[in-house]
Amino acid sequence: MTRHLRRRLAGTALTAALALALTACFGSSKGGANDNPNANVTITFWHGWSAPSEVKAIQATIDAFEKVHPNIHVKAVGNITDDKINQALRAGGPSAPDVVSSFTTDNVGEFCTSHAFVDLTPFLEKSGIDPTTTFPGPQLSYTQYNGDQCTLPLLSDAYGLYYNKDMFKAAGISGPPKTMSELDADAVKLTKESGDTYSQLGFQPDYHFYESTITHFAAQWGPTYFTSDGKSNVGNDPALKSAMEWQKNLVDKLGGYSRLDKFRTSAGEEFSNNNAFMTGQVAMMIDGEWRAGMIDDSNSKVDYGVAPFPVPDDMADQYGKGYITGTIVGIASTSDKQNAAWEFVKYLTTDTDAVVNFANAIHNVPSTTAALASPKVSQDPNFQQFIKIASNPNSSTTPASPNGGDYQLVLQQLGYDYESGKQSDLQAGLDDAAKQIDTNIAQVQ
Amino acid sequence: MTLTARPRTRRNPGLRRRRRRERLRTLAFLSPWLLGTGLFFLYPLATTAYLSFTRYDGFVSPRWDGLDNWTFVFHDYPFFWPAMRNTLWFVVVLVTLRIVAGLVLGLLVIHVKRGHSTLRTIFYAPFLAPPVAGTLAFVFLLNPGTGPVNTILAHFGVSAPNWFNDPSWSKPALTMLALWGVGDLMVIFMAALLDVPRELYEAAALDGAGAIRRFRHITLPHLRPILLFAVITGVIATMQYYTEPIVAGQVASGQIAGSGNQFEPGYPNGSTLTLPQLVYNLGFQRFDIGAACVVAMVLFVLSMVFAAFLMGRGHGFLAGED
Numbered sequence: 081m082t083r084h085l086r087r088r089l090a091g092t093a094l095t096a097a098l099a100l101a102l103t104a105c106f107g108s109s110k111g112g113a114n115d116n117p118n119a120n121v122t123i124t125f126w127h128g129w130s131a132p133s134e135v136k137a138i139q140a141t142i143d144a145f146e147k148v149h150p151n152i153h154v155k156a157v158g159n160i161t162d163d164k165i166n167q168a169l170r171a172g173g174p175s176a177p178d179v180v181s182s183f184t185t186d187n188v189g190e191f192c193t194s195h196a197f198v199d200l201t202p203f204l205e206k207s208g209i210d211p212t213t214t215f216p217g218p219q220l221s222y223t224q225y226n227g228d229q230c231t232l233p234l235l236s237d238a239y240g241l242y243y244n245k246d247m248f249k250a251a252g253i254s255g256p257p258k259t260m261s262e263l264d265a266d267a268v269k270l271t272k273e274s275g276d277t278y279s280q281l282g283f284q285p286d287y288h289f290y291e292s293t294i295t296h297f298a299a300q301w302g303p304t305y306f307t308s309d310g311k312s313n314v315g316n317d318p319a320l321k322s323a324m325e326w327q328k329n330l331v332d333k334l335g336g337y338s339r340l341d342k343f344r345t346s347a348g349e350e351f352s353n354n355n356a357f358m359t360g361q362v363a364m365m366i367d368g369e370w371r372a373g374m375i376d377d378s379n380s381k382v383d384y385g386v387a388p389f390p391v392p393d394d395m396a397d398q399y400g401k402g403y404i405t406g407t408i409v410g411i412a413s414t415s416d417k418q419n420a421a422w423e424f425v426k427y428l429t430t431d432t433d434a435v436v437n438f439a440n441a442i443h444n445v446p447s448t449t450a451a452l453a454s455p456k457v458s459q460d461p462n463f464q465q466f467i468k469i470a471s472n473p474n475s476s477t478t479p480a481s482p483n484g485g486d487y488q489l490v491l492q493q494l495g496y497d498y499e500s501g502k503q504s505d506l507q508a509g510l511d512d513a514a515k516q517i518d519t520n521i522a523q524v525q
Numbered sequence: 526m527t528l529t530a531r532p533r534t535r536r537n538p539g540l541r542r543r544r545r546r547e548r549l550r551t552l553a554f555l556s557p558w559l560l561g562t563g564l565f566f567l568y569p570l571a572t573t574a575y576l577s578f579t580r581y582d583g584f585v586s587p588r589w590d591g592l593d594n595w596t597f598v599f600h601d602y603p604f605f606w607p608a609m610r611n612t613l614w615f616v617v618v619l620v621t622l623r624i625v626a627g628l629v630l631g632l633l634v635i636h637v638k639r640g641h642s643t644l645r646t647i648f649y650a651p652f653l654a655p656p657v658a659g660t661l662a663f664v665f666l667l668n669p670g671t672g673p674v675n676t677i678l679a680h681f682g683v684s685a686p687n688w689f690n691d692p693s694w695s696k697p698a699l700t701m702l703a704l705w706g707v708g709d710l711m712v713i714f715m716a717a718l719l720d721v722p723r724e725l726y727e728a729a730a731l732d733g734a735g736a737i738r739r740f741r742h743i744t745l746p747h748l749r750p751i752l753l754f755a756v757i758t759g760v761i762a763t764m765q766y767y768t769e770p771i772v773a774g775q776v777a778s779g780q781i782a783g784s785g786n787q788f789e790p791g792y793p794n795g796s797t798l799t800l801p802q803l804v805y806n807l808g809f810q811r812f813d814i815g816a817a818c819v820v821a822m823v824l825f826v827l828s829m830v831f832a833a834f835l836m837g838r839g840h841g842f843l844a845g846e847d
């Protein structure tokens with residue numbers, strides 16, 4: 081064999097090995113798994129829950145699954161962050177997870193486009209599950225990207241209005257506001273200024289305050305963030321502009337940005353017992369269903385009520401809707417036990433009793449249409465408000481994009497500039513934001 | 526020609542063997558360093574440089590993309606130039622003040638007659654505090670509404686700033702945090718100051734030199750190598766300034782992002798954003814490792830330029846010693 085021939089053969093072998101290695105990085109993303117689901121296997125499930133009560137709840141769900149599928153054993157690994165998930169999905173290997181859940185929906189676009197998670201459509205079809213009737217619209221929206229259903233919803237979060245009943249009574253307000261005009265009027269009525277800050281604030285619209293983000297507010301206007309061809313729509317959609325104008329007007333009505341921001345910097349930490357609503361400093365706030373559990377578990381003496389977040393005056397007929405997000409779960413493309421993993425994912429996300437029991441245990445909103453309607457769901461009146469918000473056909477979410485939640489960050493940045501007066505021309509700001517969002521997305525495609 | 530060539534041909538094999546053995550021996554002695562440098566410096570550096578010209582999300586194989594990442598970072602990425610300005614601000618202000626503070630504390634501790642051990646411990650202890658814990662403590666202390674610093678200042682009628690919540694004060698607040706942990710430099714300067722021969726000071730004093738002249742003409746020349754070391758390591762550490770600004774920004778903003786969520790860069794108003802934070806934002810939050818590598822290369826080049834400049838100046842310092 082000549083040296084030249086040997087070199088060519090070695091080169092070909094090396095190229096083939098590299099190609100093999102690279103294609104082996106991720107298996108099929110189309111759910112074409114051929115492992116035997118009836119074989120005795122152990123699958124690894126990574127999740128982010130870490131509180132003892134949450135870990136107990138997910139373990140109870142796993143135990144229930146293993147009773148139904150005695151051949152599939154689930155090894156659960158908790159307290160996993162998205163950074164760890166990304167590393168594991170990149171690396172693959174025997175210690176990589178088969179089933180992965182994440183608390184954020186922001187990275188679904190990347191998980192789908194990179195095929196780090198398999199497309200679950202063939203599995204859903206194989207099991208005769210119609211996702212459009214099984215899951216509510218928002219949950220279906222935030223678990224897929226460009227038609228690739230690479231994740232499924234595993235419980236949801238719904239956002240509503242928390243209000244302090246005692247403060248309402250003292251101010252002579254009979255019930256929670258239903259429209260933005262009512263919210264503004266109540267917020268002003270419930271506000272008591274003190275020096276250059278407040279002794280009591282009706283509502284805190286400052287975008288840096290807890291869950292008062294632009295996307296949570298804007299859901300009430302039902303914005304369309306992207307056009308059908310994936311371009312940013314924020315410069316053209318009047319919904320987002322109206323939402324930002326409403327927020328800025330309320331900031332001005334309540335005494336201006338400086339005063340509100342001073343109050344914000346003095347407020348207690350959001351996820352502590354010093355939360356300004358829980359200490360009685362704020363009369364109303366937007367928050368998720370988990371807050372009710374936190375208030376009940378704390379020593380807060382606030383007598384609170386929950387209602388849907390108000391809607392714009394010209395959309396009063398849609399009162400009851402809200403912003404929806406949640407936890408997602410998918411199957412790693414590197415898994416060689418995808419059929420067994422699917423059995424577990426199917427159970428976690430579509431078995432009504434499993435979804436309801438888990439939701440009740442960790443005070444989250446169920447993520448299937450059947451579970452939302454189940455009589456076994458907690459009947460606590462406050463919690464039921466969130467069930468109604470999650471079931472409302474007009475509720476909406478923020479869609480997945482290929483660069484994480486970057487577009488939300490761009491909008492949030494514009495929000496900070498607009499509320500503080502740094503940016504006075506909102507339309508120009510939205511146009512610039514749209515360009516920036518498109519540039520950032522083009523950069524990763 | 527023939528006579529001179531023939532003996533050389535006969536001697537050459539042995540000579541070559543000896544030289545080869547010497548080269549191999551040299552290589553064997555150098556191999557741990559070569560291996561370490563190759564594996565942990567040159568290979569990552571070359572990979573970073575290569576990836577900066579590719580589209581790479583960490584999942585799918587890198588794809589050659591020419592100068593697109595460089596154009597994006599320098600032209601289209603709105604956070605790059607603010608982060609560059611902030612990083613350079615920290616390099617100039619923070620490094621300078623840390624060195625001055627370290628030197629002043631070192632002088633104070635060696636000149637104090639009583640209790641210098643206690644003082645040394647008090648000044649050094651904060652350096653041992655974990656950066657996250659130290660930053661959290663500072664954000665709490667300097668909280669505009671509930672922090673004890675502003676409460677005390679208000680008691681005396683002083684209108685205190687908003688510290689970590691004010692773009693004009695966030696960098697000075699971070700500098701205060703860095704000065705609080707200046708114990709490492711204090712110890713180094715202390716050791717160097719104790720190394721200066723006493724008789725030089727005595728002779729200068731006899732010649733009528735005052736304290737300032739003694740410091741300028743005796744102390745400073747002896748400290749020059751240590752000063753050079755402090756500046757270079759300070760600049761490199763500041764180029765990697767990440768934990769304190771990101772923790773301070775996140776905590777002060779009141780919006781602790783959940784795992785996987787993007788968060789506001791450099792709160793307040795981008796004033797605490799540094800280049801290493803961009804590497805994280807681009808590479809791990811936007812899945813744009815190619816662009817993250819561009820920022821990493823910029824950091825590398827800046828560090829090299831600073832180090833080369835200072836080494837050039839330092840050579841003069843050291844030469845002046847001889």
